[in-house]
Each structure stands twice: as structure tokens, then as C-alpha cells.
Amino acid sequence: MPSSLRFAPKLSLIALIALTGTGSLAENPDYSMLDDIHLNVVPRTEAEAERIAAVVAPTTDFTEAESFEENPAGAATVRARTNADAFSQSSGNMPFDRELDFKVGNGLFRKIWVSAPSSTLASDGLGPLYNARGCQNCHFKDGRGHTPNGPDDNAVSMFLRISIPGDVNDAIAEIEDYIQVDPDPNYGFQLQDFAVAGQPAEYQLQIEYEEIEVELAGGETVSLRSPTYTAADLGYGPLHPDAMLSPRIAPQMIGLGLVEAIPAQDILANADEDDADGDGISGRPNIVWSSEFERPMLGRFGLKAGSPTIRQQSADAFAGDIGISNPLHDGGYGECTERQIACRELIDGGDEDRDGLEIDAEGLDLVTFYSRNLAVPARRDVSDTQVLRGKELFYSAGCTSCHIPKFVTNRLEDQPEQSFQLVWPYSDFLLHDMGEGLADHRPEARATGTEWRTAPLWGLGMTERVSGHTFFLHDGRARNVLEAILWHGGEAQAARDTVVEMPKEDREALLAYLDSL
Template sequence: MRRPLDLLRRLRRANGPLPLKNPRYQAFRGFVLVILAIISAPSMAGSPEPVGLATNRTDLTPKDQGRVLAVTRPTTDFSKPESFETMQGGAGTSRKDVNRDAFSQPSENITFEEQGTFKLGNALFRKNWVSSPSSTQASDGLGPLFNERACQNCHLKDGRGRPPTPDSRTTSMFLRLARDASTAEEKAEIAGHKVLNFPDPVYGTQLQELAVPGLNGEGRMHVDYGDEKVTLGDGSTVSLRKPSYSVDGLGYGPLDPRTTLSPRLTPPMIGLGLIEQIVPADILAHADPDDRDGDGISGRLNIVRDGTSGELTLGRFGWKAQTASIRQQAADAFAGDIGISTTEEPNHWGDCTAAEKACLAMPNGVQKRLGPVEAPPPVMDLVTFYSQNLAVPARRDVAAPDVLAGKKLFYEMGCIACHTPKFVTMRGTPNKAQAFQLIWPYSDFLLHDMGPGLADGQVVGDATGSEWRTPPLWGIGLTKTVNGNSFFLHDGRARTLTEAILWHGGEGQKARDRFAAADSADRDALIKFLESL
């Protein structure tokens, strides 16, 4: 017999579930709910998930579990909007006017006192760090090698970055540097989740293009674009940009021949606190690593080690789901992008390696009166709170006929097999603002093989070189409004949503082919739906 969660997954994914009044449907649904309600062990026999990740929701009563399953089940009625569909970030959804600040609003349901905390976090998010020593002291510690001086300079208006152009710096897209395990010992380290991969021996985990005075940067990302023509079902053509990456002006010798280059565009910051409070069991319910239901969609977890507790947990942030928490994500960015040490990442010289001796000889920004790191815990507390409470904007035009038609096509083409529409966050959250919220991220937060076209060849923990985490889609229709451009996917190669869809391969190939084969009116309707998110 299949596990109850396998059965539940099939029920949730089904494009045409049995009518609600059908006795067979009621019996099946009742069976699943009863089984879920009585399971209390943290893991099931034969489950491939690591011990400690519960496969059922312990924060809900059986009655509430039934309510959650009912409200998150994909709709089959596209004649009108669903209840609460406009409020895609739950009660915290921002209903402010749509403008360039649409991604920079606080969650609407935080308290007045918390709004002050949010503003302080915003100030630190925008703060420019300076090289040491300086008269500012509390802002000392930049670099010595770095990519930017402030978080906001990468997450432009709290939105996504953009790929470099010949006449601009590469501010908001970086090159991750890594190689796979090459010895039995290294393979054991990855298998034991002690490391995600191995850095370049000279240049570390990320190419640092900038440096403080008296030091040279590591090099410059170079992008060449080829052109691929795609012919659609109606005979029209779309031109896709196919990028290739290299590094110009390497400042400290050659890269290791085994080092892979993986470009990473900075993603939008909205809704992160809500994502953090999705119950792991609800993400596990969509995982199907062996494709037991035969739909061609797998969905795998990236299990990572929590930097604070040392325990294995679910990765849900980052392009490859390599990070478990917002605080760790912020600490990694401070260290890798700006070169600032924190309690979580206490290296005062950022990503400088032992081979970069001139970098390690530079002064750091530690002030004894402020603690042993350059960004002490109060700074991390504020930046984390800010990152957790950037509101998701309200949906627009949800009742428009073309948007509803596009939503129906999005479901029928199979896009929701990875872009899961809805979740309900856990009850017992650290901040009540994120508790028990119906949210619409359109992501399952799992790893999917997207085929050779999007592969970067870089292993990150359990993620292979062709796997990527499903990115949330909420807010995607406001990309141009907020950031003044429309660059999508992990490296910004797609200049339109149509191009982004046409790059889907691997597990996304069937849905991509259905989109490509559709007539122009249907394709336009589906894009209208995405633009309403």
C-alpha cells in the first residue's frame, strides 16, 4: 500500500478530483485524514526522510488538519477568484499603491512597535559598510574582498538583481565557485552533510570583484550570449539568450580546473518570513524523489545542517534550497557578499582564502566594545526581522476573464506540479504575524531537475548540477515596476516570462511543451495570470 502522504500528494496534484459529494471521494478523503491524525511518530517506516523531520502536522487538531487540506487543495473552479486569493501573503499582505516601493512594505499585521524594529532593520539593510580602520567604527569591516557595500545594493528595492551589461558593473549577480567531491573522504563529508561542496583553493566560494584600497579584486565576470530560436506551435518564433560564463582579469592566478562557475541573480525578498513558517511536513507531502505516482515530476529535499544547532533540517532558501533559515541566509550574505563577520559566520576577512595572503594581512572592523564580530547579534536581529517581514503585495485583476482563463491553463498544463499554489503556515510561530496564514507562494520549495539547458554543473549539498529549487512566483508580475527590468531565472537570461517558460526542461519539459504548442491567445492569457501575481 502507498504511504498516506503519497496518496495525499496524488489527491492534491490531481487535475480532476472526484466531485465533493461523490461517496468514493468522501471515503478516500476520510481515510487519509484519519491516518494523518493518528500518526504521531517523527518518521515513518521506510521513509527516505532523515530522522527529526516529522511527516505530519503536530500543530493541528484532526479537525484543523481537515480544514487545511480542504483549503489548500487545488481548485477546479476557474469561473471566479478563490476566497482570499487577493491576499496572497495572508493577513500581512500589503495593499499599498503599486509603485517602485511595492516590495519594501512591512507586513500589514505587525504591531506598531514592530514597525519601528522593521525601520531600524531597513536602515541597516541599506547601510554602506566601509573599510577598516575608519572614524565611523560601527560601520568598519568591509571586505577586504567584496561584491557590494550594502544589502540593498544587491537586492534592488528589495527585488531581484540583473545580469551584467557591457557598460555596467555586475553588482547584483555573482559567480559561485565550487567543485564536487574528488576523494572518498570528501564524498563522505558531503554525504554526512558536513559541507555543501568544496571551494576553489585560491578564490574561495564566490568571485569577489571589488576590494578595499591597497588590494586588487579577484576578477570580473564575463558573459557571452548566443542566440537560440524556438518555433512555437502557431509558427511564431521566440529568440532565447544562451549564456556562457568566464572570468576576466584573474588577480591571483588561475582557477582550479575542477571549479565550476554558477551565476546567481539576487532574488526578491518578499514573503520570506512566511516561507520560513511553512511546516516541513507540508513540503514533504509534495516530495516524490522516486516518482512513485509516475507523473514525471520528482521533487527532492535538500537536507542541510543548521549552522546554529548542528542538526539536520530542511533547506528552503536559496536557488538550490541550500539554506535553512533567514538568519543564516543573512549571515552568509554578510560574509560572502560584503565581507562582514557575524556570530554565525565569524570570519572577519570574509571569503579570503589562505592563498590570498595580502587580503588576510588587512585590518578588520572588530570593535571590542561592540563584541567579537563586525556585525554583532543586535545587527543580525534587526536585519533578520526586516527580512522576515517584507510584505507580499496584493494580487491584481484576479477577476479579469483573461486572468482566470490563464489560471485555468496554468493548472491544466501541469505547472502546479512544482509551483504549488497554497500553504497554511504553522500555528506556533515565533511571531504571531506569520501564524496560521493562508499564503499563495506558487512553489513547492523542492529541488527539480530542470534539464541540461539550465544546468550549471555545480553540486550544492543534495542538489545536483541540474537541479534548482522551485522559486516562488508571488510578486513576479511587479518585477518591471519595482526593478525597471524583467530578467528571470537564476542568471537573468530570460528577458520575458515567455522566455523563462521556454527554458524549462527536465521535469518541466511537458508543461513547457504544452505552453509552446498552445495558440497565442492561450499563451497570452497564461502570461496575464502570471502578471497578476
């Protein structure tokens, strides 16, 4: 992969095709060039395809729960625990002989890294710049991170991504929807708020909130927090005058392997870039560069679907968030820029026994396996009368246009946990324009500054149990599910307005349904 793309938002589909010679969008209007190269797939038979189409068709009967609805991860579903470990269980159908890999991966995910040189050779290499000392420091209990002004100001897991508008290469100047961005010269593509001893941190995050009142039908009033973000106490000079900042809070980790196992063509079948059906919803796939496979792939992970696989997402986080070199990012200096000379010259934790890296391929694969197999808890109260009424309202309000309930995963040769499962993630994994209110004005590959990937909803009702809060959306501005709904705009404006106009008892039923997920 070109070094300039190492931490960059990746190129658009058309640009990637032009640069890699894998065809053209005009020749492949159905994205048929995008396959599941990351998986060992057993092709579906025609009979299976017909059965699947019938199973995933949206229901019209809201008098009772659907078959298997209480098991959102299929056979991989686990019993819903009543404590904070609810998101930390292994896939319910994991063979016994694979449990050890899950536990070792968990150990690496929870590891606290230290700066080099250190006597703990297997754990040194932190930074030099970093946002956290370990994966679990951001993904607390494998759930959502914490924001400033949240329940624990000493456990914040939020940072700012940064980029500046880029110069379009002459070779691709005429390519449609190509969004070129470059790193900030001083700070790269991510601002780190911690540094090893002797080095200044890049910044401190400051947030100011303005309260906005929203009136609901029936006289109810809800207050929304509108945030303004500031990168204060800059340690390496000013930001570029055209710097674009985008806040990020760590998302929950459950169900990732099942998302990765959904056939790309099943996700792409829901894309409607030009809103050909006229329903106001025009989901678009984000197509990104795979540094594993050196080709364009469907983006599935991240708030703007900027990563194609769990392994790449993990490798990017090791390098950008913790400063740990790995097979996909072999620089021991993490994200230190060329202008951060002293930062780049520090001793790193690379070890000959780990191929000169701070975490080698075996370690990265174990963390990937762990992340792939964090289980989705079973639904609660699926047959409750109020929950069923809320489900009907969820469908009738148009929420399922983006939050698609069901998929069936690929049949896989070597991943029994994810193979051929009926799953209920409540997402289409596509990009949607969510309006100016949620815009970060920072593009990422094909995603514009107003587009976000539809967030999966499974596990939604257990957020407080696991994370100790109910702060939602990409930056945690919504303090509960209703606030998150009221921030929806753009393509989701009509659904949002429907919720505003609902009688109070209907809104309560809708929220009860969402709490059951």
C-alpha cells in the same frame, strides 16, 4: 560547525545523519526527523489539519476567483503600490510596537559599509573582498538584482559561485547521494569582483550570449539568450582546472518569513524522489547543515535551497557578499582564503562593543526581522476573464505540479505576522531537474548540477515596477516570463511544450494570469 563547511555547500541528508547520529534515512523514510526547530510552534489539532487539507486542495473551478486569492500573504498582505516601493513594505498585520524593529533593520539592510580602520566605527569592516557594499546594493528596492547588459550596467548585482569536486571521506564513502565539494584553493567558494584599497579584486565577470530561435504554434518566434560565463582578469592566480562556476543574481525578498513558517512536513509531503506516482515530477528536498542549530534542516532559501533559515542566509551573505563578520562567521577577513595572505592580515572592523564582530547578534537579528517581514503585495485582476482563463491553463498544463499554489503556515507563539496564514507562494520549495539548458553543473548539498529549487511566483507581475526590468531565472538570461517558461526542461519539459503548442490567445491568457501574481 566544522570550519571546512563554513562557506561550503552543505552535506547530504544521509551524510549529515551519519555524522551527527540523528538516525538514518532508512529509519525515517518520511523525513520525520526534520522538524521546525527554528520556530516556536503551537501544534495543530486534528480539526485544524482537516480544515487545512480542504483549504489547500487544488481548485477545479475556474469560473471565479477563489476565496482570499487576492491576498497571497494572508493577513500580512499589503496594498499593491504603484511605485518602486511595492516590495519594501512591512507585513500588513504587523503590530505597531514591532514597526521600529522593522525600520531599524531596514537601516542596517541599506547601510553602506566602509573599509577599516575608519572613524565610522559602526560601519567599518567592508571586505577585504566583496561583491557589494550593502545588502540593498544587490537587492535593489528589495527586488531582483541587475545583470550585465541590463537596464543599468552600473548597478550590476551578479556573481559566480565556485567549487571543485571533493574527496569523499572514507567514513562516508558508501553513503548514497553525498556530493562532496571543496573550495577553489585560490578563490574559496565565491568570486568577489571588488576589493578594498590596495588589494586586487578576484575577477571580472564577462558574459557572451548566443541567440536561439524557438518557434511557437501560430507562427510566432521567440529568441532565447544562451549565456557563456567567463571569470576574467583573475587577481590571485588561475582557477583550479576542475573549477565549477555557477552564476547568481540576487532574488526578490518578499514573503521570506512566510516561507520560513510553512511546516517542514507540509513541504516534504510533496516530495516524490523516485516518481512513485509516475507523473514525471520527482521533487526532492535539499537537506542542509544549520550552523545556527548544529543539525540537519530542510533547505528553503537560495536558488538551490541551500540555506535553512533567513538568519543563516543573512549571515552567509554578510560574510560572503560584503565581507562582514557576524555571529555565524566570525572571521573579519570575510572569504579570503589561506593563500590570500595579505588579504587575511588586513585590519578588520571588529569591535569589543559588538563582541569583536563587525555586526553582532542584535544587528543580525534586526536584519533577519526586516527580511522576514517584507510584505507581499495584493494580487490584481483576480476576477478578470482572461486571467481566470490563464489560471485554468496554468493548472491544465501541469505547472502546479511544482508551482504549488497554497500552504497554511504554522501557528506561532512569537511571530504574529507569519502565524497561521493561508499563503499563495506558487512553489513546492523542492529541487527539480530542469534539464541541460539550465544546468550549472555545480552541486550544492543534495542538489545536482541540473537541479534547482522551484522559484516562488508571488510578486512576479510587479518585477518591472520594482526592479526596472523583467529578467528572470537564476542568472537573468530570460528577458521576460515567456522566455523563462521556454527555458524549462527536464521535469518541466512537458509543461513547457504544452505552452509552445498553445494557440496565441491561450498563451496571452496564461501570461496575463502570471502577470496578475
